[in-house]
Amino acid sequence: MTARFGIALDTALHLVAEGLAVPDRHALVAPSLLRSQMVSKLYADVRAGRMERAEADARLDRMRGLKIRLLGDRVLQRRAWAIADALGWPDTLDAEYIAVTALQADAFVTLDPHMEKAAARFVATASLDDLLTG
16 A cells, blocks of 8 residues: 655654665655754763764764655744644754645654654654565
8 A cells, every 4th residue: 555654753754773664655744854863862861972973974874865755834833833832842853854744645654652652743644664565
């Protein structure tokens, strides 16, 4: 079954850390901020000594190899604002992941149970196994 999945930052980080491949029949979408957040997270891990620079570079290369449609238009930003407001969140960053799913995907995948619960108020959710096997 073909599906389009919105993926959270934690899901993208997991995919590249483990070198996991998403079946070609699935499409991935995320907000454009994913790229910057991933670079920032890997940079912080290197600075803190949790990861070597070479491994961070390898993960960034794998991230660039993921076929993810990145979006960040005005409609997504408005939707993210409304979602963050409804959830009482202090910013819209995580809400952008839910918003892109609402606008462009069939289901949302995150490894964070709290984020999944929040997202379920607005979109269908799916597991990592659904994403990898579908």
